[in-house]
Amino acid sequence: MNYQQTYRCTRLSALMLALLLSATGCDTINVFSMSALTKKIRTKDEPTQSSEQAPDKINAIKQYNAEVIKLLKTADDALNRGDLDLAEQSFQALKTLDANHLRAAEGLRDVSARRIHLTLLDEAKSLLGKSDDQDKIAAAKLRSILVENPNHTEARALYKDLITKQDAKRAEMLRKRLSYKNPVSLQFRDVGLKVIIESLSKGTGVNFILDQEISSTQKATLFVNNVMLENAIELLAQTNQLRMKILNENSVVLYPNNPTKIREYQDLVIRSFFLEYAEPKLIGSLLTSMLGIKQVQTDDRLPMIMIKDTEDIMGLAEKLIASQDIPDPEVMLELEVLEVKRTRNLDIGATWPNQLTLISPAAGLTLRSLENINRDKIGVSPNPSVVFNGKDSDVNLLANPRIRVKNKDKARIHIGDRVPIITSNVSSTGVISENVQYIDAGLKLEVEPNISLGGDVNIKVNLDVSSIGTATKTNSGSVVYQIGTRSTNTQLRLKDGETQVLAGLISDEDRKNVSKLPGLGDLPLLGRLFSNHGDEKTKTEIVLSITPHIIREKNTPSAELAEYWIGSEAQAGRSFKAPTTQEGLAKMFTVGRPLGAPATPAAPAAAPAEKPQGLNVPLSPELSSAIERIRNIR
Template sequence: MNLIRKTPWATGPRAAACLLSMALLSGCATYWDVQRADRLLAQGQTDAALAMLAGLAKQDPAQHRLRYLQVRDGALRELLSNARQLASRGKSAEAEEVYRAMLRIDPQNELALSGIDALVRGAREAEQLAKAIAALKDGDTDGALDALHAVLSANPGHPEAQRLQQGIELQRNRGLAADPVLSDALRKPVTLELRDVALPTVLEILSRTSNVNFILDKDVKNDIRTTIFAKNTSVADALNLVLRTNQLARKVLNDSTLLIYTDNEEKRRHYEELVIRTFHLKNADPRKMQELVKTMIAPKSMYVDDRFKMMIVRDNLDVIAATERLVAAYDVADPEVLLEVEILEINANGLLNAGIQYPDRLAVGVKASAGVPGQLTVDELRGLNRNSFQLFLPDPLLVLNLKQTGEDSKTLANPRIRVSNRQKAKVLIGDKVPVITTTINQNSSASTESISYLDVGLKLEVTPEIHVNSEVTIAIDLEVSSVVKEIRSTTGLLAYQIGTRNANTVLRLRDGETQVLAGLIKDEQGHSSAGIPGLGEVPGVGRVFSNQTDTKGRSEIVLLITPRIVRAMPMPSAHVLEFPSGTFDNALVRPMRLTPGGQYGGTPAAPLPPEAGP
């Protein structure tokens, strides 16, 4: 049997002291580790500080884990912000390094992983975008669209790819809608002297001259004969003149081929290609815009959406071009004006009180032996003498009044009103007074009461109209009212007597000009007199025996108004204000014109030009 002998220091006070010393040393070490981690953070050594705090959090999670998580999340937020800034500036490699640093701190960080994926995807998109741009430079629009489609399939919101795709599609649509550009040979000068010649013969001559092919519609009659005398004119002008004078039209198929057809409604519907254009209106009412376009141009098809302020037009390019100019001229912002209004109510009240104020009564009393005035016995009544009477006078007996007062006061309202052109603006400064109305039913004799409210105070209504020359016409309606007194009817209903002053006018001011409207005056005068009857009315000395009070009140309303134009009346550009619109039957922004300097003739009886040969 082995006996283990315990040493005295293992169980005694020495053991407790040893354990306490070890705890103190451990606490001191933890404190200094935290201080060292803070110094590393201040020096920018985030990785080392986080490693130290992570070790402390493992040793004592309750004490240090929260601090570790706070420092870690702050470092991740700063790294994420730096990575996104680098990526936005196109520094993908540096941004990826920052994302990798985030993963070293938190290997499962979703933002860092998605950021790296976005960088990889962005590199592929940039490669495809470069291919699209190179294909556009080479004229390969199909190849460019394929590359852009690859980009938009992975990232539908890519702004640069969307912009390039929209530009290509717009250019392609315009190219398909517009007529192909004809050969330069059509601008070659030609001289024609043809009298009563069949149309196919004229077209054959023009074809040999310009190397342009003509295809005739089956309904174009071969027996059409024409006469034309033209000298030093282009082939295109001569062709247009022949077609227009014979009620024919053309359609360009390519740079060297034209289709000739009869110019009537049926053939135009068959051959004329139409374009759909959507107009998003900014300011104009879509219904009014539709009415304007229908009146002036009458396109083939129109649709209006009031919710989106959108107008869709379907017609040929000439009608679309004319509609664009009408929209540009009509769809403009309403002008606005800032009205600086100052309203003053000037009150002048005066009071004059002058004269001697006499007592209005004197009293005489009888004093009894009991000391109570007015209570006498029969014996006391028999023994009355002059000492029994008392004279009661007011104190003071006379008052000399010499008083004159005056008062001037101003009540100011200074609103600033911004209002659109030809819109009404209202300002009310005052109260709404309730008015009770009783209605009696004649059949049942039952009564019902209803309450309406009457505006009392200062009410201003203005309607401006802004002109092109920066002048403003303003319709002004000013009303100032107040409750004079309350009137109660026999049935107990309360009514009000309203005093009012109003002015209505229309004036025209320049921008920044101030106009003063005054003269709404209300005068009140009063006179009262109190004195000795008879003596107070004696001329000259009447004031010695009377007291007279004169009152005067005067109130005037003054309005000052200044218009300041915030947005002036817009003026469209000159090409929108006036442009060709074609003939009565066809809307054209490109009218038929002949080459300047040429000489033309088109009737069989027309003489030949002087320089023309036989």
């Protein structure tokens, strides 16, 4: 074992020396020179190993592992820099040292794959932008690179740009418009459908393809004046249970409006919408109920929602999602909780002995000894004391937290202690088990804001103040505490920056204790000499001050997203004017305009008044100077 480890270590050292020479200017690593160097160590007359050579063997193993790690690091660094030649030489040298080294074999395969990827990348670059067919070939080459190496940065960027351009072209194909732009006037009463189509084709030069299931005897009635050709065809199709599909700028297909033909002719699109604020499941249910989209998948992890439908529906879905995916308003609540506790104790009077004791002999008392009780056997502790004690204490507890909370979310604050309550349970076998529960004692405040559109803040406030009272020990030895509680629930409506003070949670206790000698303590005037009077007055009041500061106002969707056209109930997204045209839905917002008439451009909306961000509160001199220092650094 020592011979093998020494042999490997020497060969690896020679490898590292050759590798360093290669990195400083040499083109290749001379493995044969390394073999000649290590061959000098291989001798058959090596003496038998002894136990004294064990440390040398351990050091050789450590050195071997360290050299392997260095060699692998050199190869990995070369791969990261794109130096495939140096990486290949490093892995090849490691494989020569150990033919079964898995990392060396994987590295050589990686180098070979990267060379192929570079060739494919150069070929894809040469094909990009020449034609649609060449772009498809380039996309296939880039896709083959990303299948083997998804982290290839350059290939991923080129493939993303290419797919974006192809999607734009595909979307443009789905938004085909007829080239005939002149308005038409048609007057047909109970005329065959094919006759009407033939007249339109001859008058406009547009090609019409009729599905084979359209009856040759079907008749139609159509009276339109000065409308666009697309609108006229759409009207003709809708009134005769047909649908239209524009193939190109001068070709239209008409087919029956039934599920089979719709699946055959209708082009579908899959689109992913990444959400920032809204819940995917809520948006999915809205898309299903409002637009009738059946194929909707949600992913709460991203979050994302995927839709499969027509391009017309995609435009409507995008508007619906944009109207819902808006940030929640936020408010900063500045709270001040003050607890004022005043205690007045007064203890005045004299304390006299209040008990007599019977002195028992060492042998104990007997019934006969009780018959001879005299003053020698009765003991008294004559230690009278006069007390003049007064104690006043004032305690003010102040909490001034500032919490930022989203609209309709609950914020909780607890300032106090968690008191352990131990409960003992005795089983039928006599085994005693204890269970510890914790009760919150102190100040607990729960607020839930609701920001209105007018800038007011509705706040639900739940204030609970509890204190630990006297401790009581049960028969089983458990200790329980008496908890005093004062709580209030209310709902406020405050303006931004308005302060409201809640007070009146007052606890007033007045206790009087009298300790006296029977009879003597009841004498007028002189009774104070034989009694002790203790007066204790405690008054506690809780004051809560709350001030809301709106950080982010409640935003409403724009007029374009608040109300938009979706078509008929049976054919959502399609009507006289498709939303996939270049004009989009803007022309459909004008209410009551004649069919085919141009839409009147809407007046630009007034820019909303800017509201300063953050809280408009005065800063302390220390904070102002710190901010000024930061600005100077920037």
